[in-house]
Amino acid sequence: MRKPDLAAALAERADLTKDKANEVLNELLDQITLTVSKGESVSLIGFGTFETRSRAKRMGKNPQTGAAIEIPASNTVAFKPGKALKEACNS
Structure with a gap:
């Protein structure tokens, strides 16, 4: 949809x-x-919660050359489904 x-x-x-x-x-x-x-969370009871999560800097690999690269720290959005949504998907 x-x-x-x-x-x-x-x-x-x-x-x-x-x-x-x-x-x-x-x-x-x-x-x-x-x-x-x-940086605040949005909680919709029964549906789920949207929140910001921080990712620490980490080492990665360039897929073309194989060279090690540093991936900088960043923020991302996460969604954690609520109980009612999980149950609706599993029924």
Whole structure:
């Protein structure tokens, strides 16, 4: 399912216009992005948690030459699914 499909399903289930559903979906995603980019987590009970995780610098290998390279430290976004989502996927 892609974003337009999700907005259309939301519009149908919540009795909204497609434009309004798309607006709500965009605002939800913007708020999650803003919050996680500040280093805070977003917890949606039953669905899961979005959070920032730090990766330490590490040594890697250039796949073309085999030469060792240092990969710098970085931040990434992680998603940990909630219990209800896990159960829905396993039923």
